[in-house]
Amino acid sequence: MDIATRVWNHKWKIDPIVRSLIDTDFYKLLMCQSVFRKHPNTRVTFSLINRSRDVPLARLIDEGELREQLDHIRSLSLSRGESTWLRGNTFYGKRQMFRPDFVHWFENLSLPPYNLERVGDQYELTFEGSWPEVMLWEIPALAVLMELRGRAVLHDMGRFELQVLYARAMTKLWSKVEKLRGVDGLAIADFGTRRRHSFLWQDWCVQAMLEGLGSKFVGTSNCLIAKNRDLEAIGTNAHELPMVYAALAEDDAALARAPYDVLADWHEEHSGNLRMILPDTYGTEGFLARAPDWLAGWTGIRIDSGDPAAGAETAIRWWQDRGEDPRKKLVIFSDGLDVDKILELHARFAHRTRVSFGWGTLLTNDFRGLTPENRLAPFSLVCKAISADGSPTVKLSDNPNKAMGPEDEIARYKRVFGVGKQERLEVVV
Amino acid sequence: MDIATRVWNHKWKIDPIVRSLIDTDFYKLLMCQSVFRKHPNTRVTFSLINRSRDVPLARLIDEGELREQLDHIRSLSLSRGESTWLRGNTFYGKRQMFRPDFVHWFENLSLPPYNLERVGDQYELTFEGSWPEVMLWEIPALAVLMELRGRAVLHDMGRFELQVLYARAMTKLWSKVEKLRGVDGLAIADFGTRRRHSFLWQDWCVQAMLEGLGSKFVGTSNCLIAKNRDLEAIGTNAHELPMVYAALAEDDAALARAPYDVLADWHEEHSGNLRMILPDTYGTEGFLARAPDWLAGWTGIRIDSGDPAAGAETAIRWWQDRGEDPRKKLVIFSDGLDVDKILELHARFAHRTRVSFGWGTLLTNDFRGLTPENRLAPFSLVCKAISADGSPTVKLSDNPNKAMGPEDEIARYKRVFGVGKQERLEVVV
Numbered sequence: 001m002d003i004a005t006r007v008w009n010h011k012w013k014i015d016p017i018v019r020s021l022i023d024t025d026f027y028k029l030l031m032c033q034s035v036f037r038k039h040p041n042t043r044v045t046f047s048l049i050n051r052s053r054d055v056p057l058a059r060l061i062d063e064g065e066l067r068e069q070l071d072h073i074r075s076l077s078l079s080r081g082e083s084t085w086l087r088g089n090t091f092y093g094k095r096q097m098f099r100p101d102f103v104h105w106f107e108n109l110s111l112p113p114y115n116l117e118r119v120g121d122q123y124e125l126t127f128e129g130s131w132p133e134v135m136l137w138e139i140p141a142l143a144v145l146m147e148l149r150g151r152a153v154l155h156d157m158g159r160f161e162l163q164v165l166y167a168r169a170m171t172k173l174w175s176k177v178e179k180l181r182g183v184d185g186l187a188i189a190d191f192g193t194r195r196r197h198s199f200l201w202q203d204w205c206v207q208a209m210l211e212g213l214g215s216k217f218v219g220t221s222n223c224l225i226a227k228n229r230d231l232e233a234i235g236t237n238a239h240e241l242p243m244v245y246a247a248l249a250e251d252d253a254a255l256a257r258a259p260y261d262v263l264a265d266w267h268e269e270h271s272g273n274l275r276m277i278l279p280d281t282y283g284t285e286g287f288l289a290r291a292p293d294w295l296a297g298w299t300g301i302r303i304d305s306g307d308p309a310a311g312a313e314t315a316i317r318w319w320q321d322r323g324e325d326p327r328k329k330l331v332i333f334s335d336g337l338d339v340d341k342i343l344e345l346h347a348r349f350a351h352r353t354r355v356s357f358g359w360g361t362l363l364t365n366d367f368r369g370l371t372p373e374n375r376l377a378p379f380s381l382v383c384k385a386i387s388a389d390g391s392p393t394v395k396l397s398d399n400p401n402k403a404m405g406p407e408d409e410i411a412r413y414k415r416v417f418g419v420g421k422q423e424r425l426e427v428v429v
Numbered sequence: 430m431d432i433a434t435r436v437w438n439h440k441w442k443i444d445p446i447v448r449s450l451i452d453t454d455f456y457k458l459l460m461c462q463s464v465f466r467k468h469p470n471t472r473v474t475f476s477l478i479n480r481s482r483d484v485p486l487a488r489l490i491d492e493g494e495l496r497e498q499l500d501h502i503r504s505l506s507l508s509r510g511e512s513t514w515l516r517g518n519t520f521y522g523k524r525q526m527f528r529p530d531f532v533h534w535f536e537n538l539s540l541p542p543y544n545l546e547r548v549g550d551q552y553e554l555t556f557e558g559s560w561p562e563v564m565l566w567e568i569p570a571l572a573v574l575m576e577l578r579g580r581a582v583l584h585d586m587g588r589f590e591l592q593v594l595y596a597r598a599m600t601k602l603w604s605k606v607e608k609l610r611g612v613d614g615l616a617i618a619d620f621g622t623r624r625r626h627s628f629l630w631q632d633w634c635v636q637a638m639l640e641g642l643g644s645k646f647v648g649t650s651n652c653l654i655a656k657n658r659d660l661e662a663i664g665t666n667a668h669e670l671p672m673v674y675a676a677l678a679e680d681d682a683a684l685a686r687a688p689y690d691v692l693a694d695w696h697e698e699h700s701g702n703l704r705m706i707l708p709d710t711y712g713t714e715g716f717l718a719r720a721p722d723w724l725a726g727w728t729g730i731r732i733d734s735g736d737p738a739a740g741a742e743t744a745i746r747w748w749q750d751r752g753e754d755p756r757k758k759l760v761i762f763s764d765g766l767d768v769d770k771i772l773e774l775h776a777r778f779a780h781r782t783r784v785s786f787g788w789g790t791l792l793t794n795d796f797r798g799l800t801p802e803n804r805l806a807p808f809s810l811v812c813k814a815i816s817a818d819g820s821p822t823v824k825l826s827d828n829p830n831k832a833m834g835p836e837d838e839i840a841r842y843k844r845v846f847g848v849g850k851q852e853r854l855e856v857v858v
Contacts, residue, residue: 160603160640167599174593211589 027235056121177212192364300330306398456664485550606641621793729759735827763787
């Protein structure tokens with residue numbers, strides 16, 4: 001290492017976890033552009049939610065260090081190279097995916113303030129502000145908390161213990177790659193930014209997938225890694241859109257319409273593989289049953305909760321009912337995947353529809369079993385929009401363990417969306 | 430990496446495997462000094478012997494590359510820092526272990542020419558010259574052949590396959606370290622230079638042992654690594670001395686005396702832990718039975734062939750017969766050790782005598798099972814003195830599979846040393 005690099009490294013007071021505003025998921029930027037155009041002044045609050053109560057984040061992570069990391073993120077702005085990439089790159093085969101007015105706004109953006117408070121063994125971390133601004137906090141906030149928790153565990157390990165830890169993690173990932181590489185027609189993308197072990201580890205995982213899987217590895221949701229490694233940036237839209245649209249609905253009729261309004265707005269902007277339906281926010285069955293006909297013409301469906309095979313069967317049945325050929329449609333699985341589940345779903349559905357996988361936490365953070373007491377195992381941390389213009393948001397999903405919102409509002413949503421009994425599935429990550 | 434380092438690396442026509450004359454076993458230098466004093470003009474021939482005929486070295490290793498590596502070793506001379514280390518360091522608690530006249534000779538040494546010929550799928554590689562010069566070829570020649578064979582296998586692997594290979598090897602070694610670290614009173618040294626996977630890998634193994642075992646790791650036989658890592662250099666003497674002394678014996682009476690002459694010469698020069706008996710060259714039982722009384726006063730015995738537990742029992746019985754307290758004696762095990770054998774021998778003998786382990790090939794080259802078809806597994810390669818002043822050498826050892834020499838000479842030695850039936854044990858490495 002040359003002297004300048006070493007001196008530079010020592011200039012940092014902290015070792016920043018998030019070093020770029022595009023170290024985030026691609027769908028956040030797609031959604032942000034849409035929100036920036038349609039709802040620039042909607043006031044939204046995002047909040048951290050640790051579903052794994054047994055992981056005492058406030059005992060593991062020093063509040064001062066957490067603030068330093070969050071403050072560092074607030075100091076970031078888009079670099080010239082990043083802006084050039086957003087303006088000049090081809091995404092999903094399309095030039096100028098990001099409009100000049102959006103990139104101009106993004107270039108001048110700093111993330112808004114955060115509110116942090118320790119409550120017992122957990123942190124309350126919230127972000128309030130205009131929707132397009134606060135929504136960009138979600139991914140870096142999650143990445144910071146995951147990585148700080150990891151660092152707390154790594155702190156007490158020796159140099160060779162650390163080397164061996166990563167050696168074991170590499171071995172583990174490569175065994176997965178070896179299981180996948182022989183499977184014909186597989187298509188897998190990295191969706192693991194938010195709950196990754198660390199940025200460098202995610203970057204390693206992406207490179208390993210690339211070498212091991214070749215063209216079966218179709219890209220990464222992480223914009224910074226996509227840019228640095230010259231890969232496809234992957235992603236479409238998320239629950240955030242229907243949740244906020246629904247919270248803004250003035251009555252039950254508007255509420256019932258809200259999820260379709262989201263997709264109507266999306267339809268205006270996007271075509272091809274970006275037209276992916278995420279049907280589970282308020283129950284997949286009802287959503288598809290009441291969907292307008294034009295939605296059956298969309299490219300595919302992303303299955304993000306509930307039993308994934310059941311979800312895919314529902315989607316295939318729905319396409320058949322609407323006169324569409326499922327073999328021309330795309331099903332993306334993205335919920336709690338690991339290699340065996342990927343192989344099982346691929347074997348079951350690859351000949352009946354086009355199948356793709358968004359592999360998240362167990363790609364970029366499978367440190368299960370690698371330390372005593374499993375102290376590096378990933379856990380279920382999310383950061384969600386909890387209110388919009390003063391109204392609480394609600395998510396039902398196809399798994400009641402992933403539901404969120406005030407009880408009376410959950411009851412109202414269930415009534416409006418006709419959601420009956422749901423199967424309760426354990427949320428691993 | 431800075432530009433100068435990168436340019437420097439690209440200046441090399443080859444990537445030299447052995448880069449220093451002290452990248453060798455410590456006992457070679459101790460013996461060399463002894464030979465330099467007592468037998469400077471004895472003509473000796475060393476020869477490579479591949480006991481693993483199923484490893485077709487000449488098909489795996491390009492002759493040109495092998496010559497380049499050997500030529501590079503011939504271009505080496507002792508650096509100033511290396512010479513300073515030999516002159517100024519404390520070895521086994523003693524200052525000036527190496528006499529000024531010896532170091533002066535060593536400073537001006539270049540290794541003598543080699544003879545290389547391909548015969549079928551194997552190489553014939555021999556070194557002829559004065560004993561103190563040619564004896565220094567043994568370790569670098571072995572290291573070069575082992576590493577070139579490894580490189581031939583590694584050559585076709587991708588960048589991440591390589592990373593994962595080393596990740597698996599690290600994981601494997603660390604599991605061994607974890608098995609050993611909890612055992613009280615353990616003492617282990619690295620004896621793995623000659624059949625290491627590579628220099629960098631041996632260096633990594635040494636550092637891992639150091640971090641994992643702390644003071645239970647007592648040092649390394651590799652002088653360069655001992656110097657660079659500020660560790661104890663470990664080693665005493667080897668079969669080479671009795672083999673050459675025996676070959677020089679003029680009649681059967683002199684032959685019977687030869688192994689004790691070796692130790693008498695050693696006794697003059699060395700004390701303490703350097704007074705280690707290597708009794709198996711012509712059969713341990715007979716050697717100890719006929720040993721002069723002063724030898725029982727030596728510090729310990731190294732067990733390098735045959736069943737190690739049987740060898741240690743023989744040694745303990747011998748000490749008891751000669752009125753010595755075995756609990757004050759040292760037994761060093763150094764033959765084909767791996768972690769389970771170490772644990773077993775330690776449990777059996779640690780309370781009855783002082784026990785130490787010279788862990789070789791399966792410390793620094795345990796790549797068994799890490800590649801398809803096991804192409805990186807270590808194999809049994811040696812480089813031995815095969816003649817001295819025109820007479821062939823003979824080794825019997827406590828395992829007939831390790832015996833070497835012309836048949837009629839083996840018969841004569843067996844008669845002279847009274848060696849009866851021996852148990853045949855598989856030679857793994």
